[in-house]
Amino acid sequence: GQQVMQIPQYxxxxxxxxxxxxxxxxxxxxxxxxxxxxxxGHPVFLIQLVKSGEVKKQKRLTFQFGEAKKNxxxxxxxxxxxxxxxxxxxxxxxxxxxxxxxxxxxxxxxP
Amino acid sequence: xxxxxxxxRHKITETGRQVTLACHQTWNHNNMFWYRQDLGHGLRLIHxxxxxxxxxxxxxxxxxSVSRSNTEDLPLTLESAASSQTSVYFCASSPSMxxxxxxxxxxxxxxx
Numbered sequence: 001g002q003q004v005m006q007i008p009q010y011x012x013x014x015x016x017x018x019x020x021x022x023x024x025x026x027x028x029x030x031x032x033x034x035x036x037x038x039x040x041g042h043p044v045f046l047i048q049l050v051k052s053g054e055v056k057k058q059k060r061l062t063f064q065f066g067e068a069k070k071n072x073x074x075x076x077x078x079x080x081x082x083x084x085x086x087x088x089x090x091x092x093x094x095x096x097x098x099x100x101x102x103x104x105x106x107x108x109x110x111p
Numbered sequence: 112x113x114x115x116x117x118x119x120r121h122k123i124t125e126t127g128r129q130v131t132l133a134c135h136q137t138w139n140h141n142n143m144f145w146y147r148q149d150l151g152h153g154l155r156l157i158h159x160x161x162x163x164x165x166x167x168x169x170x171x172x173x174x175x176s177v178s179r180s181n182t183e184d185l186p187l188t189l190e191s192a193a194s195s196q197t198s199v200y201f202c203a204s205s206p207s208m209x210x211x212x213x214x215x216x217x218x219x220x221x222x223x
Contacts, residue, residue: 030209043201045211090154097142097161100156101146101153101156103151103152
């Protein structure tokens, strides 16, 4: 069935350093969504990518969808302590409507 | 404001008991989902529904059931609670396929 692998599981960075999390699938993804969950909170939608090779930016966050639609990445430039949390990618299947999440990458930022 | 609410927020129950977690959304969304979150596993899909009277099994549906008698509610029932079902449970809704999902605040369930 659908499976989305996300790496790394954990990342500790110094404030100001960059951060990237990767999402990979053995099958072609319909769409990819990204969510952020703050410690003790609930997942909050960040963005959806639909097209092959798509790149979208939100301030210091850059989201990419691979050309083959089998991988995606989230890159944060110059991390801040407010970026702390767990970032999830999710495969949003256009056929079933199911939302299947990766395991998440937990980001810690040292001030 | 429209919202999605889960209750209770915290629950301790004994092994073997039946437990129902409530999820209520006021957006009139068609799609509703139940996930469990455990360390190292991310969010795993338990059940989902596309509309009234529609329910579907997710990746980890054994021991759980849902019903959708109206648009607003998707209660999750643990038929006979087991310690392996100790987890944080999230309910989510979305208006249609391939759209943003909105999550509730979560229910922390402990089975002792």
